[in-house]
Amino acid sequence: MTGKLGLDPALVARARELARRAGQPVVELARSHTTVSVERAVLRLAGVTGADPDGIPWVNRLVDAVVADVGLGHGVAVPVFDALAREQITDVTLLAQKAAAGSVRFAVPTGKAATAARKAARRAVAPGIRQIDRRRVERDRLIKRHGDPKQRPWVYLIVATGDIYEDIPQAQAAARAGADIIAVIRSTGQSLLDYVPEGATREGFAGTYATQENFRLMRAALDESSRELGRYVRLTNYASGLCMPEMATLAGLERLDMMLNDSMYGILFRDINPIRTFVDQRFSRQVHARAGIIINTGEDNYLTTADAVDEAHTVTVSQLLNEYFAHEAGLADWQLGLGHAFEINPDLPESFRLELAHALLARELFPDAPLKWMPPTKHMTGDVFRGNLLDGFFNLVGTMTGQGILLVGMMTEAVVTPWLSDRDIALQNVRYVLGAAGGFHEDFVPAPGGFIQQRAHRVLSEAVELLERIGEQSLLTAIAEGTFGIMKRPADRGKGLDGVAKHEADYYNPATEILEAAA
Numbered sequence: 001m002t003g004k005l006g007l008d009p010a011l012v013a014r015a016r017e018l019a020r021r022a023g024q025p026v027v028e029l030a031r032s033h034t035t036v037s038v039e040r041a042v043l044r045l046a047g048v049t050g051a052d053p054d055g056i057p058w059v060n061r062l063v064d065a066v067v068a069d070v071g072l073g074h075g076v077a078v079p080v081f082d083a084l085a086r087e088q089i090t091d092v093t094l095l096a097q098k099a100a101a102g103s104v105r106f107a108v109p110t111g112k113a114a115t116a117a118r119k120a121a122r123r124a125v126a127p128g129i130r131q132i133d134r135r136r137v138e139r140d141r142l143i144k145r146h147g148d149p150k151q152r153p154w155v156y157l158i159v160a161t162g163d164i165y166e167d168i169p170q171a172q173a174a175a176r177a178g179a180d181i182i183a184v185i186r187s188t189g190q191s192l193l194d195y196v197p198e199g200a201t202r203e204g205f206a207g208t209y210a211t212q213e214n215f216r217l218m219r220a221a222l223d224e225s226s227r228e229l230g231r232y233v234r235l236t237n238y239a240s241g242l243c244m245p246e247m248a249t250l251a252g253l254e255r256l257d258m259m260l261n262d263s264m265y266g267i268l269f270r271d272i273n274p275i276r277t278f279v280d281q282r283f284s285r286q287v288h289a290r291a292g293i294i295i296n297t298g299e300d301n302y303l304t305t306a307d308a309v310d311e312a313h314t315v316t317v318s319q320l321l322n323e324y325f326a327h328e329a330g331l332a333d334w335q336l337g338l339g340h341a342f343e344i345n346p347d348l349p350e351s352f353r354l355e356l357a358h359a360l361l362a363r364e365l366f367p368d369a370p371l372k373w374m375p376p377t378k379h380m381t382g383d384v385f386r387g388n389l390l391d392g393f394f395n396l397v398g399t400m401t402g403q404g405i406l407l408v409g410m411m412t413e414a415v416v417t418p419w420l421s422d423r424d425i426a427l428q429n430v431r432y433v434l435g436a437a438g439g440f441h442e443d444f445v446p447a448p449g450g451f452i453q454q455r456a457h458r459v460l461s462e463a464v465e466l467l468e469r470i471g472e473q474s475l476l477t478a479i480a481e482g483t484f485g486i487m488k489r490p491a492d493r494g495k496g497l498d499g500v501a502k503h504e505a506d507y508y509n510p511a512t513e514i515l516e517a518a519a
Contacts, residue, residue, distance in 0.1 A: 003364040004445050005456045011464060012365065018467035019320035022475045027328050029275060030282040034507065036194070036499035038283045039063050039076040041245035042511045045128030046077075046121070048092050051198040052100060059246075060195045062096035069106040072501035075508050077121035079106040082113055085120065092124065108506065122510040129290065129514050132252035136292040139232075139255055142223070146232045149180040151438055153373065153398055153406035155430055156236070157423065160185035162204035164214045168221045173420060175225040175233045177427045181258065181405065183236035184218060186210045191241025191270050192495060196250065206417065210237050210247060215254035234258060236296065239284045240266050242276070242496050248284035252291035258337065259288060262298035263325045264318065267479060268487040269301055273494035274479055285329035286515045295331065296405070297322045300341030300374035302485040308343040308378075312358055313462035314484050315340055319362065320463070321475070323369075330515070333368035337405050341374035342394040350451065352393060357455035359401040360446070365460075373398045375409025387411035388429060395433035402441035406430065 040059045048059040066076045080092065083106050089095050098104045109117055149155070157179035159171045171182040187204030190197075200217060201209040208214060215237065222233045234257035239247040244261070251259050263281050266272040288295055299315045299322075306314065319338045326336055340362050344351045362371055376390045391409035398406045408426045410418045418426075446452035470478045482488040 005360060005364050005453050006448065007361075007364060007457070007460065011460060015316075015320055015365075015460065015464050015467060016324070018464065018471055019317070019324045022467060022470045023321055023324040023328070026278050026475055027282065027325070030279045032503050033275065033279045034072060034075060034501055034503060034509065035245070035276055035279050035496070036063050036067070036072065037243050037245045037280055038509070039066075039072065040243075041249045041283065041287070042075075042077055042125060042509060043080065043092065044246060044249050045511050046092050046124040047128065048096055050093060052097075055198065057195050057198060058093050058096035058100070061100040062092075065096075065099035065104070066106045070108050071504075072499075073504040074108050074506055075503075077125070077510050078114060078117045078506075078508050079108055081120040081124065082107065082109040082117040085113070085116065114506070118508055118510070121508070122513065125510040126514060128249075128253070129511065132249075132287070132291045135252060135255040136290075139257065139292060142226060143232045146226045146230055149231050151434055153403045153434075154180040154234070154370075155427070155434075156181040156183060156372070156405050156407045157427070158183045158185055158407070158418075160204070160207040161417075162187065162206070162208055163202040164200050164208055164217055165202060167208055168218060170420060171218065172221060172225045174423060174427070175222065175229060177424055178431055179233070179408070179427065180231070181234040181236055182218070182222060183258075183260075183407075184208055184210070184214070186238050191238070191266060191272075194242045194496065194499065196243050196246050212250045212254060215250055215256060219254055219256065236260070239288070239295075240298075241270060242266075242272060242280075242499070244277075244280040245283045245287070248287040248291075248293075251293060252287050256293060258294045258296055259284075260298065261285065261288060261295040262339070263322050264479065264484060265298035265301060267489045267494065268485045269298075271489065271494050273497040273500065274476055274489055274491045276494070276496040276500050279500065281325065282329050283512065285326055285331055286512070288335065289330035289332070290515055290518065292335070294335045294337050294370060295326065296337040296372045297339045299339040300343065300372075303341050303343035304378050305485045305487065308341070308345070309348070309354060311486075312459045313466055315358070316361065316365070316459055316463040317466050317470075318484060319366065320467070323366065333366070334370065336366065336369040337372040338362065338366055338369050339372045339374060342376050342390075342397060342409075343374075343378050345379050346376075346390060352397075353451055354455060355393075355397050356400065356446070357452040358459065359397050359403065360452065361456040361459055363401045363403070364456075370404025372405040372407065373403035374407050375413075377413050380413040382415050384411040384415070387413060388425065391426065392429050392433060395430055396437060396440075399434055399437050400440045400444045
């Protein structure tokens with residue numbers, strides 16, 4: 001028996017092995033398929049930028065033109081760089097513009113022409129990946145210069161007005177008030193756009209559009225705050241939805257530090273096709289691994305649709321699957337911000353002890369992962385005094401169980417989009433709890449054989465049982481049957497399925513080739 005919970009190491013090892021067995025067929029599926037977003041990410045690394053007069057990115061127009069002529073299964077790199085050679089063009093964006101005008105046709109070359117196109121594609125993509133490498137070195141240098149926050153967990157706060165130029169001063173104010181990580185929430189519905197908007201934006205709804213320029217502007221602003229405050233302030237956005245690989249690529253190019261990147265969130269809560277999602281998440285995680293980005297997974301969302309006690313084991317199963325998928329793609333443990341949440345009904349007897357058991361179980365199953373601890377939302381009633389108290393209990397669990405990333409809860413949850421004053425009160429709550437009980441995890445040890453240990457053992461056992469059932473069918477079948485978050489998502493349905501293709505025998509992706517060579 002190990003740790004504060006006395007978990008059986010053999011049972012923990014069994015759970016990980018079952019997660020590997022459940023996940024491996026999905027990895028094989030991802031390795032043998034591509035998507036339009038994966039191919040667009042490759043072309044972004046090769047330097048395609050900008051959008052047409054209607055706002056459609058040139059990278060979309062180029063991939064669409066290639067698919068119309070030769071399909072998706074060969075990948076777009078070889079047809080594109082073959083066309084560049086034939087047309088005697090050196091600028092890929094110019095080729096996209098000509099293709100959109102119908103003046104360029106694409107083919108799948110063979111022989112020496114194919115070899116030359118492969119070499120040219122790799123030469124074009126390599127500088128993009130080198131830029132990601134430079135941004136990672138730059139981050140390391142700035143952390144060394146400014147320092148990390150003195151305390152753990154890091155304080156994570158959401159800013160999103162819809163207007164990037166309003167977000168920036170709010171983010172800087174939040175950093176001055178104690179936030180260590182600023183998360184810019186995306187505009188409602190952006191995850192379902194099959195393109196990434198261009199430029200700085202001011203018209204988002206309940207969030208701000210994720211664009212490369214918005215990434216650049218916020219990163220520059222938080223670099224100013226880092227210099228002012230003497231600690232490196234991290235920036236978070238989203239690598240999810242239909243453009244997951246492109247978001248990951250842009251994040252690496254603009255030195256974001258964390259990205260929300262869950263293996264099943266888009267499937268369950270945005271009805272995105274499961275195969276599309278698993279293919280996209282593998283490529284995006286390979287990019288995150290290279291960029292040194294910490295991913296945040298979305299298990300907390302399950303508990304907004306399913307009961308947080310009855311379905312606690314599904315969170316553990318998803319965490320184990322996310323860990324397997326992340327490791328397979330090259331991410332290290334320090335990059336795994338595995339998610340879980342304080343979502344048990346507070347009217348339930350012993351709800352606080354149950355929350356402690358679940359949070360400590362996650363901490364002990366993943367000792368080297370930062371873990372992202374999410375605040376109460378489902379049972380916030382609009383009573384701001386009760387809400388502030390619940391958030392205080394949430395903050396206390398975070399420090400008692402040694403969480404790595406603590407998302408600041410808002411007492412106005414379910415009432416309004418937070419005002420600056422709401423954030424200030426919420427940050428006061430966090431500062432008090434972390435200041436008064438910051439080292440509590442060193443002293444907190446549940447009673448041997450007591451309520452908390454028993455609850456953690458039960459959740460782990462139920463997780464193993466569920467993984468065994470998934471292994472008997474398949475993960476895709478389990479998702480189709482509503483195992484996670486009670487959402488039923490069949491593998492042959494969902495948004496984005498038409499943007500998926502099985503690899504042809506001559507499929508080539510220079511970005512994957514470079515990323516996997518370094519793994």
